[in-house]
Structures are given as structure tokens and as C-alpha cells.
Amino acid sequence: xxxxxxxxxxxxxxxxxxxxxxxxxxxxxxxxxxxxxxxxxxxxxxxxxxxxxxxxxxxxxxxxxxxxxxxxxxxxxxxxxxxxxxxxxxxxxxxxxxxxxxxxxxxxxxxxxxxxxxxxxxxxxxxxxxxxxxxxxxxxxxxxxxxxxxxxxxxxxxxxxxxxxxxxxxxxxxxxxxxxxxxxxxxxxxxxxxxxxxxxxxxxxxxxxxxxxxxxxxxxxxxxxxxxxxxxxxxxxxxxxxxxxxxxxxxxxxxxxxxxxxxxxxxxxxxxxxxxxxxxx
Numbered sequence: 001x002x003x004x005x006x007x008x009x010x011x012x013x014x015x016x017x018x019x020x021x022x023x024x025x026x027x028x029x030x031x032x033x034x035x036x037x038x039x040x041x042x043x044x045x046x047x048x049x050x051x052x053x054x055x056x057x058x059x060x061x062x063x064x065x066x067x068x069x070x071x072x073x074x075x076x077x078x079x080x081x082x083x084x085x086x087x088x089x090x091x092x093x094x095x096x097x098x099x100x101x102x103x104x105x106x107x108x109x110x111x112x113x114x115x116x117x118x119x120x121x122x123x124x125x126x127x128x129x130x131x132x133x134x135x136x137x138x139x140x141x142x143x144x145x146x147x148x149x150x151x152x153x154x155x156x157x158x159x160x161x162x163x164x165x166x167x168x169x170x171x172x173x174x175x176x177x178x179x180x181x182x183x184x185x186x187x188x189x190x191x192x193x194x195x196x197x198x199x200x201x202x203x204x205x206x207x208x209x210x211x212x213x214x215x216x217x218x219x220x221x222x223x224x225x226x227x228x229x230x231x232x233x234x235x236x237x238x239x240x241x242x243x244x245x246x247x248x249x250x251x252x253x254x255x256x257x258x259x260x261x262x263x264x265x266x267x268x269x270x271x272x273x274x275x276x277x278x279x280x281x
Contacts, residue, residue, distance in 0.1 A: 019078025023094035033254040035075035037239040042079035068123025069148035070104040121154030131172040150182025165204025179241035212237025
């Protein structure tokens with residue numbers, strides 16, 4: 001990755017964060033905290049990693065992405081809008097009646113969404129099914145899914161990991177956004193999922209831990225995923241909940257609360273300043 005390519009990704013991630021704030025503010029509802037922590041991941045997937053085409057969102061050999069932590073759809077929508085799946089202005093209709101951008105992804109109404117999600121723990125199971133079907137069909141696509149670290153407290157997640165390992169789903173890449181906070185507080189206080197890497201490996205996955213805000217580390221991890229044969233691959237991203245908005249960072253209260261007008265202005269001023277800094281690099 002060249003310096004200019006990395007700069008472009010950083011600029012895009014900042015714009016994704018702006019889209020998250022725009023959407024949740026307009027909706028007066030939503031989940032900004034975990035959307036902001038995954039902004040780099042959404043950027044990497046839709047602007048570097050996924051073999052997808054906004055002009056043909058259902059092409060058979062496309063890569064699949066399942067947002068298992070479906071409540072962070074505002075981040076996915078912003079990255080998809082920047083990629084051209086739908087107009088940026090649609091973000092302002094988030095959660096509105098009649099909008100195709102609802103609080104959780106809907107595969108029946110949103111172009112480019114491969115699975116309707118929202119019930120935590122179930123998206124990764126759907127991703128496993130997609131990966132196994134692709135193997136049966138000799139489809140070269142890869143399947144990606146992202147979970148939250150609170151989500152992996154669900155037992156169904158570990159059934160899915162066991163399934164993925166048993167069927168040797170080396171076309172599956174599982175990403176866990178380990179921002180350390182869930183709706184009720186720190187994950188290690190609510191129901192500790194640690195040690196995450198050891199558990200993934202015990203269930204038969206190859207796994208690495210990275211800084212989820214570092215594009216160099218994202219590039220290396222996703223490249224490594226493609227080299228692993230005979231087992232699924234997992235990436236544990238250490239991130240900051242609410243990343244990019246000072247008053248939201250590391251605050252569990254911003255898991256599922258929209259900014260009011262004053263908070264919106266503060267957040268957007270910070271993000272516009274960061275965008276200007278990045279563009280001037």
C-alpha cells in the first residue's frame with residue numbers, strides 16, 4: 001500500500017465517521033459507538049477488500065459480508081454510500097419509515113446487503129452457511145463477517161466457530177471488533193469473553209490480533225487470511241468505542257444513543273477538522 005493509498009483510506013474512514021454522525025443524528029436513534037470503532041474496517045472492506053460491484057450487487061461470484069453486529073449498520077451504510085451502492089443523502093433517512101436504510105441491515109430492501117441481521121450471534125452462523133454453500137458450488141467467493149466483543153458472549157457464536165472449523169471453511173474470515181464495551185458496560189465485567197485469541201484457536205481457527213484503526217495492520221491481516229488453507233481465519237481488532245468523537249470515546253453510554261443538535265455540531269466540527277488535516281497531509 002502506497003502512502004497515497006493509505007491517505008485515501010484514512011480520508012474515507014473519516015468520511016464514514018461523518019456519515020455515522022449524520023445518520024444517527026437525523027434518525028434521533030441508532031448506535032454510533034460501535035459504528036465509529038469499526039470505521040476503518042468498513043472502509044477497508046468496501047474500498048479495498050471485497051469483490052463487489054455497486055452496479056451489479058447480486059453478481060453470483062461476489063464476496064459476501066455479513067454484519068453480525070447488525071446494530072452498527074450506520075457505519076456499513078456510510079462506507080457503502082461512499083462506494084456508490086446508493087446516494088450519500090440516503091443516510092439522512094436512517095430508521096425513517098419507508099427508508100431502505102433501517103436500524104439493522106435488511107437484505108430485501110438495501111442493495112449490497114447480503115444478510116438481514118440484528119439478533120446477536122446469528123449473523124456469523126449465516127456467514128458459515130454461505131461459506132459452506134460456496135464450497136459445494138465451487139464458487140470462488142470469500143465470506144466475511146464482523147461480530148462485536150459483547151456479541152461473542154452468545155453461545156451460538158461458538159457453535160458457529162465449531163461448525164466453521166469442522167467443515168474447514170478457509171473461505172471464511174471472522175472479524176471481532178474488540179472495543180471493550182457493550183451496552184451494559186465493560187465486557188470483562190458483564191461476561192468476560194477473554195482470552196479471545198486462545199478461544200478462537202481452541203475452536204480450530206487461525207487467529208491474529210491487530211490494531212483495528214491501523215490500515216497497515218488491516219492489510220497484513222487480510223492478506224494472511226487468504227494464505228490459510230483448511231481452516232477459517234479470525235481477526236481480533238483492538239479498537240476504541242466511539243473513535244473519532246472526543247466525548248464518545250470509551251463511553252459505554254454512546255453504545256445506543258444518538259447525538260442531540262449541540263452534540264452533533266461538536267462531533268461534526270471535530271471530524272471536519274480531522275478531515276482537513278488528513279487531506280492536507
